[in-house]
Amino acid sequence: MTDPLAALAAAVEVLPDDTALRLRYAGLLVDAGRLTDAIAQAAAVLQREPGNADAQALVRRAADAAGGADAGGAGTGDTERSATPGSPTTAPSSPSTPVTPATPAADDGIDWHALERDIGVVTPPPFVTEQGTSDDDPVPIAELRRETTRLADVGGLDGVKRRIEESFLQPMAHPDIARAFGKTLRGGLLLYGPPGCGKTFIARAIAGELGAHFLSVSLNGVLDKYIGESEKNVHRVFEQARAAAPAVLFFDEMDAIGGKRSAGQWSSFRNVVNQLLVEMDGVDARNDGLYVLAATNHPWDVDAALKRPGRFDRMVFVGPPDDVAREAVLRVHLRERPIEGIDLGALVRRTRGFSGADLQHLVTTAAEKAMAESIRTGTVRPIRMTDVRDALHEVRPSIGPWVQAARNVAEFANTSGEYDDLAAWLRTEKPRG
Structure with a gap:
């Protein structure tokens, strides 16, 4: 056998x-x-x-x-x-x-x-202990993606786009010429303005213009309840961006992540600012191909050291959408909904001072009114100007409190001239605060 x-x-x-x-x-x-x-x-x-x-x-x-x-x-x-x-x-x-x-x-x-x-196959041990993450094997904090959005996709805001081109994009695209004129390629760009006005969208468009990866980091992606972990998170996200270069590293809510160290914050918050300074002040070539952007509603609350040369030394004011931008935003939000007889020009004139988020809320409110009647009658009817007018009685510009704080800063705390763009906008637009 x-x-x-x-x-x-x-x-x-x-x-x-x-x-x-x-x-x-x-x-x-x-x-x-x-x-x-x-x-x-x-x-x-x-x-x-x-x-x-x-x-x-x-x-x-x-x-x-x-x-x-x-x-x-x-x-x-x-x-x-x-x-x-x-x-x-x-x-x-x-x-x-x-x-x-x-x-x-x-x-x-x-x-x-x-x-x-x-x-490479192990027999599980009978007892295990929890182990922390090693710095040698960092866990990605931000999602890495390739941006296709361009500045041309941003409706209106021609002044903002021109300033970004001149102060940031063109020097990056032509480094030899920039150096000949003494223009440094180090540092970052800080976008500031009222909430809901598209600062994050513009940051994505900058990444698209540079042909770079885009990493967006918010407050909850950095701060940690354990002492020392927040600083490690800042280091890890910079390392992740450096490994993906060319990359745009974008910090949202910069006034919370990099707030003033003199404002009586806990030591852990001060250490986060210190770590940001260390990462942006690299004296070697570690940050080549890394473009650091940030957005904030309150730039006056960002630590002054972060706004010095070599850091966020370029600031661009992103105000509420102008007439062209408001029309583009309204078209986007009305595009996928049934509409009839909408006077877009009149709507643009009636929404001066509205943020992009306010415009979205306005269209949603008008759609809810048309939907409510459609449910009562059992027949879908489109959104009409009567719905929009009714919605305008309920939805108001939300940037009033921000305007009041910004006016105080522009009038009494602009000795260095860093808020000249903001002061000019306040004089020209005369928004209600």
């Missing part, structure tokens, strides 16, 4: 790439007590398919079998390692981190530490 193990060994030698055949052979080797040979066969599978669950299960099964044997009864097949056709003489190496294995029988004849290290 043919020995099934010998027959399978011969078959494996003829068909070394047949995974199912090799695993069948390994299973019979475990049943026969030839544990070392069984693990060698499973290792051959894991060398080709590191995630093969059946091979990993066989390794653990062999480990359990060896652990259950007494000191002198590991089985005759394991007292000497026999050469088996088709088995590798050296198990594949793996870069996986060593994990403390479960303790097997003391005298089973197998070097379990070596096997677990070489094969």
Whole structure:
């Protein structure tokens, strides 16, 4: 009668790439007590398919079998390692981190530490402790994406776009000419203005113009309840951006992330600002290809050190959308809804001082009124100007409190001239605050 193990060994030698055949052979080797040979066969599978669950299960099964044997009864097949056709003489190496294995029988004849290290399959230990994340293997904090939005996609705001082109994009696109005129390419750009006016959208458009990856970081992506973790998060996100260069690293709510250290903040907040300064002040080439942008509604609350040369030394005011921008925003929000007889020109004139978010809220409110009547009648009817006029009685510009604070800053705290753009807008538009 043919020995099934010998027959399978011969078959494996003829068909070394047949995974199912090799695993069948390994299973019979475990049943026969030839544990070392069984693990060698499973290792051959894991060398080709590191995630093969059946091979990993066989390794653990062999480990359990060896652990259950007494000191002198590991089985005759394991007292000497026999050469088996088709088995590798050296198990594949793996870069996986060593994990403390479960303790097997003391005298089973197998070097379990070596096997677990070489094969990359471990027997889970009976007790584990929580381990923190190593700085050498950082967890990505921000989502990395490639932006296709361009400044041409930003409706209106021609003055803002021109300022961004002159102060940021053109020097980056022509570094040799910029250096000839003494224009530094270091530092970042701070976008500021009332809430809901498209600062984040403009930052995405800048990334698209530069052909760079875009990483957006908000307050909850940086701050951590444990001491020292917030600073580590700042370092990790800079490292993530440097690895993806060319990249635009965008910090939203900069007044919260980099607030004034003299404002009586907790030491952890002050340390975050210190870490930002360290990351932006690199004296080597670590920040080549890294463009740092930030947005804030309250630039006067950002730590002064972050606005010095080499850091966020260029500030651009992004005000409420002008006539052209309001028309573009209204068209976007009305585009996917049924409309009839909408006088867009009159609507643009009636919404002066509205932010982009206010315009969205206005269209949503008008749509709700048309929808309510449609539900009552059982027939869908489009949004009409009567709906929009009714909505205008309910929706008001939301930037009034911001305007009041901004006016105080422009009049009494603009000695350095950093808020000249804001002061000019207040004089020209005369918004109500």
